[in-house]
Structures are given as C-alpha cells and as structure tokens.
Amino acid sequence: AQSVTQPDIHITVSEGASLELRCNYSYGATPYLFWYVQSPGQGLQLLLKYFSGDTLVQGIKGFEAEFKRSQSSFNLRKPSVHWSDAAEYFCAGNAGNMLTFGGGTRLMVKP
Amino acid sequence: NAGVTQTPKFQVLKTGQSMTLQCAQDMNHNSMYWYRQDPGMGLRLIYYSASEGTTDKGEVPNGYNVSRLNKREFSLRLESAAPSQTSVYFCASSENLGGRAGGRGIQYFGAGTRLSVL
Numbered sequence: 001a002q003s004v005t006q007p008d009i010h011i012t013v014s015e016g017a018s019l020e021l022r023c024n025y026s027y028g029a030t031p032y033l034f035w036y037v038q039s040p041g042q043g044l045q046l047l048l049k050y051f052s053g054d055t056l057v058q059g060i061k062g063f064e065a066e067f068k069r070s071q072s073s074f075n076l077r078k079p080s081v082h083w084s085d086a087a088e089y090f091c092a093g094n095a096g097n098m099l100t101f102g103g104g105t106r107l108m109v110k111p
Numbered sequence: 112n113a114g115v116t117q118t119p120k121f122q123v124l125k126t127g128q129s130m131t132l133q134c135a136q137d138m139n140h141n142s143m144y145w146y147r148q149d150p151g152m153g154l155r156l157i158y159y160s161a162s163e164g165t166t167d168k169g170e171v172p173n174g175y176n177v178s179r180l181n182k183r184e185f186s187l188r189l190e191s192a193a194p195s196q197t198s199v200y201f202c203a204s205s206e207n208l209g210g211r212a213g214g215r216g217i218q219y220f221g222a223g224t225r226l227s228v229l
Binding site for chain 1 (some may be wrong): 156
C-alpha cells in the first residue's frame with residue numbers, strides 16, 4: 001500500500017537553530033512529493049514540491065527539501081528557524097491515484 | 112483573491128442530524144477534493160471530483176455523499192451524522208495534471224470546517 005510516514009510527531013527547536021523534518025514514503029515508483037504547512041486554525045499552504053530532476057528543491061519561506069531515492073526520503077530543512085515557523089508540517093505523495101499525507105509534525109520554537 | 116472558500120467555519124450537530132458543507136473555488140480548477148483531518152492521521156481523502164460531472168470515492172467515503180454542482184462548487188453531505196464524523200473538514204482544488212486525482216496538480220486548500228457531532 002502507498003504510504004507517507006513522518007516519524008516525529010513533535011519537534012522543538014530554539015529560534016535561530018537549524019531544522020530538519022523527516023519524511024519517508026513507500027510507493028512502487030517515485031511519487032510526486034509535497035510539503036505543506038498548516039498554521040493554527042488555517043488551511044494548508046504549499047511549501048515546495050518535487051516532481052523530477054534536481055533532488056534539492058527550494059520552497060517559500062526559506063525552506064528546502066532533499067529527495068533521496070536510496071532512502072525513500074524527502075526531508076524538509078531550514079538553516080535558521082524563526083518564531084513564525086511554529087506550525088504543523090505535512091509531507092504528502094501522489095503516485096497518480098490520490099494525494100496521501102503523513103501524520104504531520106508539530107514544530108514548536110523556543111525563544 | 113478568495114481561492115477556496117468553505118462554509119460554515121464551525122458546526123455542532125446532534126447524532127442523526129444531516130448537514131451539507133459547501134465549497135467554492137474561483138481559480139477555474141477542474142479537480143476538487145474533500146478531506147477530513149484527525150489528530151495524528153494527517154488528511155484523508157473522502158471524495159474527489161476530477162472534473163465537472165464526475166465524482167469518485169477516496170480513502171474514507173462511508174457516511175458521506177458529494178455533489179459537483181458546477182465547475183466552481185463541490186459540496187459534502189452528511190445524511191445522518193455520527194460522533195465518529197467529528198473532525199475538521201477541508202476542501203481543496205487543483206488543476207488536473209494527470210492521474211485519477213490531480214497528479215502533479217498543486218492542491219489549494221480552504222480554511223476548513225470544524226464539525227462536532229454530539
């Protein structure tokens with residue numbers, strides 16, 4: 001079965017520290033991959049996407065993600081976290097039949 | 112730009128009551144989707160409509176019906192609400208770029224409807 005897994009339910013980082021959120025996928029072939037962010041009480045906003053080609057993709061708000069086929073991973077990174085990055089982050093994949101979401105990672109930022 | 116608009120934002124129902132969640136998009140997208148969001152489970156697809164006049168079941172369709180009223184509007188109906196349907200419901204739309212459910216099309220989400228069934 002197709003699945004997307006986010007191993008970390010909660011992550012806390014200090015403002016200014018670097019961030020990496022993990023995402024693993026399980027598909028027969030490489031799916032289209034997405035990262036979305038959800039602020040409290042809001043809908044989801046797309047941060048970045050990977051379809052093919054360059055395995056390091058840049059997104060909005062200073063985020064980037066790296067696709068690693070050998071590890072079936074698509075981890076999200078940011079060099080320096082801001083307090084406004086506190087939110088829930090969702091990784092998602094689509095192999096053509098539906099968009100499947102991971103369970104989400106809630107990011108908290110310490111001052 | 113309004114994007115994807117959902118109404119209502121909040122709703123409380125008693126078990127057995129019915130209601131319809133409304134969704135409209137102004138981006139001229141072909142495909143529209145209904146998801147439910149439950150803690151720790153991410154978003155799960157209830158139904159989607161690849162184009163006007165078509166609807167298909169997603170991962171968790173039981174207890175729901177949908178109507179693609181026109182290209183802009185896609186409604187979700189709960190005929191007899193149950194406590195297990197307490198959730199946050201999101202509507203989304205996208206271009207249809209291949210596959211059965213949007214393919215590479217980026218999905219744009221509404222702000223959600225928070226539903227409680229007592």
